[in-house]
Amino acid sequence: MSYHGSARKFLESASIDVGDTVRVEKPDVTYEGMVLDRADDADDRHIVLKLKNGYNIGVEISDAKIELIERGSEPKIELPPVDVSEDPNLPDVSIISTGGTVASIIDYRTGAVHPAFTADDLLRANPELLDMANIRGKAVLNILSENMKPEYWVETARAVYREIDAGADGVVVAHGTDTMHYTSAALSFMLKTPVPVVLTGAQRSSDRPSSDASLNIQCSVRAATSDIAEVTVCMHATMDDLTCHLHRGVKVRKMHTSRRDTFRSINALPLAEVTPGDIKILDADYRKRGSAELELHDRVEERVALIKSYPGMSPDIIEWHLERGYKGLVMEGTGLGHCPDTLIPVLREAHDMGVPVAMTSQCLNGRVNMNVYSTGRRLLQAGVIPCADMLPEVAYVKMCWVLGQTSEPGRVREMMMDNIAGEIKDRTSIAYFRGLIR
Amino acid sequence: MSYHGSARKFLESASIDVGDTVRVEKPDVTYEGMVLDRADDADDRHIVLKLKNGYNIGVEISDAKIELIERGSEPKIELPPVDVSEDPNLPDVSIISTGGTVASIIDYRTGAVHPAFTADDLLRANPELLDMANIRGKAVLNILSENMKPEYWVETARAVYREIDAGADGVVVAHGTDTMHYTSAALSFMLKTPVPVVLTGAQRSSDRPSSDASLNIQCSVRAATSDIAEVTVCMHATMDDLTCHLHRGVKVRKMHTSRRDTFRSINALPLAEVTPGDIKILDADYRKRGSAELELHDRVEERVALIKSYPGMSPDIIEWHLERGYKGLVMEGTGLGHCPDTLIPVLREAHDMGVPVAMTSQCLNGRVNMNVYSTGRRLLQAGVIPCADMLPEVAYVKMCWVLGQTSEPGRVREMMMDNIAGEIKDRTSIAYFRGLIR
Structure with a gap:
């Protein structure tokens, strides 16, 4: 069993093992159930019982008394034999x-x-x-x-x-x-x-x-x-x-x-x-x-970061990633694909160093469009790659993967903007976003 | 007007000002419309016209010819006088x-x-x-x-x-x-x-x-x-x-x-x-x-970070925030409020230094529950503050605000977990999450 410390002593004091059915008395309540094993990292102040109603409960042992009701059979259960013979007609x-x-x-x-x-x-x-x-x-x-x-x-x-x-x-x-x-x-x-x-x-x-x-x-x-x-x-x-x-x-x-x-x-x-x-x-x-x-195609670059933008965010965070040798950055920006304009110089620096920066939106739904507002246009001019309707998480994974295939900046940009596995859809349907209350 | 460079020269060559109605001829198309002003940071290769259908269009000027159709009146428009006298019966x-x-x-x-x-x-x-x-x-x-x-x-x-x-x-x-x-x-x-x-x-x-x-x-x-x-x-x-x-x-x-x-x-x-x-x-x-x-109550602490967790994330990112003197961290974890277990030691270090760490979920919907899995329990043991059903963005803002009110760690924890402005709801209704396609 995985019980340790006080909990193990508590069970052993009554010679109780995992699988036994027990009665546990506390000052104000009494439980009957089967002793379940616990996770290895669990504390040693509780034992876990499966009650008759099927629910598991943790019982704090400090003021508890335990007695055996029924010894469990061997923890190894008798399972019906399973027929795993192959049926040639099945896939x-x-x-x-x-x-x-x-x-x-x-x-x-x-x-x-x-x-x-x-x-x-x-x-x-x-x-x-x-x-x-x-x-x-x-x-x-x-x-x-x-x-x-x-x-x-x-x-x-x-x-x-x-x-x-x-x-x-x-x-x-x-x-x-x-x-x-x-x-x-x-x-x-x-x-x-x-x-x-x-x-x-x-x-x-x-x-x-x-x-x-x-x-x-x-x-x-x-x-x-x-x-x-x-x-x-x-x-x-x-x-x-x-x-x-x-x-x-x-x-x-x-x-x-x-x-x-x-x-x-x-x-x-x-x-x-x-x-x-x-x-x-x-x-x-x-x-x-x-x-x-x-x-x-299983090569990936692990030195890629997914960075969420927020009001007041410092450009130093981006700077640190560059200093630490990150090979690609995926920004989770706001709205149509923006971030505080104080970040633009360091994102340009990343691009100039050959570290691709991709932009997604924390809105999750909809697509990045960086031509509408001046911040977006400035980010594009700084070399930031717009990620269309890709989720931030998908753009992060894709950047890891793309950088495993090539380190040539122009090719990275092309691959990030190409639809490779269905991650970019040219058209958006209004049916994709609902969730209305009424 | 805000036009500069080539675009300004292009307009000035025909003595055209913002507000004038013009005809612009390109090799394959001709536009008629009113010249609109542009943003100060716009490029100098386009002018913008408001077409008769109400839409604005950017016209690339390199191969274009422009002529005046009608001089606009003064850019200052004659507006009907607005009656802003106060009505004592209105709020x-x-x-x-x-x-x-x-x-x-x-x-x-x-x-x-x-x-x-x-x-x-x-x-x-x-x-x-x-x-x-x-x-x-x-x-x-x-x-x-x-x-x-x-x-x-x-x-x-x-x-x-x-x-x-x-x-x-x-x-x-x-x-x-x-x-x-x-x-x-x-x-x-x-x-x-x-x-x-x-x-x-x-x-x-x-x-x-x-x-x-x-x-x-x-x-x-x-x-x-x-x-x-x-x-x-x-x-x-x-x-x-x-x-x-x-x-x-x-x-x-x-x-x-x-x-x-x-x-x-x-x-x-x-x-x-x-x-x-x-x-x-x-x-x-x-x-x-x-x-x-x-x-x-307008005091806020600005040295707070919102950090999204992702597979492969390095604990060094957290370490950097501590070294840079951040006073509070809000994690946007996964699922019920988890992050890679490699981050737990540095999050414990933050807590031990008196830097509060709060946990939210990138699922957005639902509530953090860090008692279900071992990672959550270990994070709680490391001192991480569970943020119930608070959005990551709200927990970030709240941390900035709470640290503006107090720097006492126990009080920060209490305030983060208290419902102060409706940000924590005790009960969750199934009506809060829909968005089903069918």
């Missing part, structure tokens, strides 16, 4: 795990998280997948997605490449939700793929009744068997546990801290609405299965 | 201008921008205002809002204070849209007001047929005469030129680069729907007229 889908909530297959009895992600784990949790595809699972990383970084994008892209090269008809990438849209953008630029590559995750872990993991995984496997051979994100479309949206990997963003329908296409419609049994196309302008040859 | 509304598109009262004949903003200008453009209030105008600043900074927030707050102190029944602040939501947050914290303070702006200047300036100003004056004695933002509610939404100044954000309905309440409903003639309350939980005494 082959590989599921690659990078970590995050969706990959945390919870042992329902002990609450412990399986760090090693296998196809068996997934299939036990989602036996429905067996009817959809021959599933093969692989853990590439096991990290929380806030700790993602460019070198992990590369590892993930290589793993996806290997699966497709080995014959997978589609790949699902399980990923934490925090930075899934950065990774989906990275894979979009790094991979040319003849088959679907679908990122998915979960906002609630699978030990919670409200978990979205199961629907997201099933819809992702469905999307991986579809005709949409692009890098996409497949996550809940609404708060109901019924349908997912399939978003283009370069046009999507996490837009809510906790809701299951947090991922939204920005400056685009979702490509499709997906249920475990069906795909309904919403935007027919996608790359079809088999129409591209498999290619991997 | 007194002061309009304070800080600059931006809305305050650029275009001289329709010459295209020149009036930098000096007077009530006369406004009333000529919007005679409807005369029936709504006794209007008094005042220019405080004349800047593009991307150049706003904390010291200008202070100037603006003082100007609003003076107007209210002098008896205004409501104040409208004309402001550029780029950073209007930062300024509305600043005024929300700096001013306790017994009357409405309404910020407004325009996405399209008033010389364009699609300008939103007129409706926004009229609805803002209406809101300034209402019972809602808070700092608010009043801008188009939809793409139609019919209604505005009145947003709480600490719960609003510019969410589209160009659309007129760009301002959206985030994690809140708009307070009201406003037309020039009517106000419909959407959220009755607002401060009523007369229920607060007028107070000004």
Whole structure:
């Protein structure tokens, strides 16, 4: 077990192990439930119980007494054998795990998280997948997605490449939700793929009744068997546990801290609405299965910064990045692509040094247009690259990737302004921006 | 006129002045229209004509010929006299201008921008205002809002204070849209007001047929005469030129680069729907007229940074801010309030040095909850202050303001986590986040 310090002593004093059902008495309340394991980094002042109603609760132990009600059986559960024999009539889908909530297959009895992600784990949790595809699972990383970084994008892209090269008809990438849209953008630029590559995750872990993991995984496997051979994100479309949206990997963003329908296409419609049994196309302008040859372009430049502009921001911040040898800067400006005019001289300096500077908007929706106001025109004259309707996060990832392909300033500018993976749309539809209350 | 260089010579060669109607012949096209003045910083290779259809066009002069059709009358236009005599039955509304598109009262004949903003200008453009209030105008600043900074927030707050102190029944602040939501947050914290303070702006200047300036100003004056004695933002509610939404100044954000309905309440409903003639309350939980005494708390700390986190971000960036003497940091993290775990030691160092670090989410919607995942718990242990459902921009402004009131770390934490001006809501409604395509 992962308990340590006082909490471990507290449990050991009554010879209680993870999985045992216990009664814990506190001065004013008594709990009955099964002792769950905790994260390694948890404090030693609480134990966690799974109550009969299914909820987990942390109990502070300082004034608590504990007694055993029923010894748990062996923490290793008896699982029904899973039939993973291949069905030649079904497509082959590989599921690659990078970590995050969706990959945390919870042992329902002990609450412990399986760090090693296998196809068996997934299939036990989602036996429905067996009817959809021959599933093969692989853990590439096991990290929380806030700790993602460019070198992990590369590892993930290589793993996806290997699966497709080995014959997978589609790949699902399980990923934490925090930075899934950065990774989906990275894979979009790094991979040319003849088959679907679908990122998915979960906002609630699978030990919670409200978990979205199961629907997201099933819809992702469905999307991986579809005709949409692009890098996409497949996550809940609404708060109901019924349908997912399939978003283009370069046009999507996490837009809510906790809701299951947090991922939204920005400056685009979702490509499709997906249920475990069906795909309904919403935007027919996608790359079809088999129409591209498999290619991997996995070089990235890590010395790139994403810098948000704000009132009162000092030009020294930009200066520091130049002194530290950053090779590219992406500004998250205001409105149509502006920043305080006090920054213009140092941005020109960056450009003159051969460090490309790209401009996006913290409005997120709409497109940068730097010809309307004098600040925009002056920024253009200083060499700043306008990023059209690209999200700031996508422009950042793209700059890392472009600088991995070339360091020639003119070519960097061209590539940043070219539509490479669907990240720039020539036309904007009014349907892309809604969100009205009434 | 503001033409210089070749463009000035081109006009002077035919003795043409701003306001004259001319014919310009190019090898493949001929234009007829009135010569408009240009911005001082414009290039000298174009002249600008107002065509008969009302649109302005820039004409490249290198291969052009110009001839006079009709001499313009004096650039000073004969304006109908405006009756600005006070009507004792109408409320007194002061309009304070800080600059931006809305305050650029275009001289329709010459295209020149009036930098000096007077009530006369406004009333000529919007005679409807005369029936709504006794209007008094005042220019405080004349800047593009991307150049706003904390010291200008202070100037603006003082100007609003003076107007209210002098008896205004409501104040409208004309402001550029780029950073209007930062300024509305600043005024929300700096001013306790017994009357409405309404910020407004325009996405399209008033010389364009699609300008939103007129409706926004009229609805803002209406809101300034209402019972809602808070700092608010009043801008188009939809793409139609019919209604505005009145947003709480600490719960609003510019969410589209160009659309007129760009301002959206985030994690809140708009307070009201406003037309020039009517106000419909959407959220009755607002401060009523007369229920607060007028107070000004205008000290701010300028050495505060808003820092967006991204995959691969280096802790050195935080280190640099500490070395440079920044007094407070606001992180725009991912998901529920996370950042790369490589940043945790330096954020702890900041906290230990007495530099408060606050955490918000780049999801924008939803609230930070740092108890769910280990990264969040570790950040809390490092002393990071969770910002609930505050927008990153609002948390940044609030940190500047809080550090202007106190430098005592415990008090800073308390004030950051307290609801001071409506910036923190205890409860979140599912109605706050929509934007579904279907």
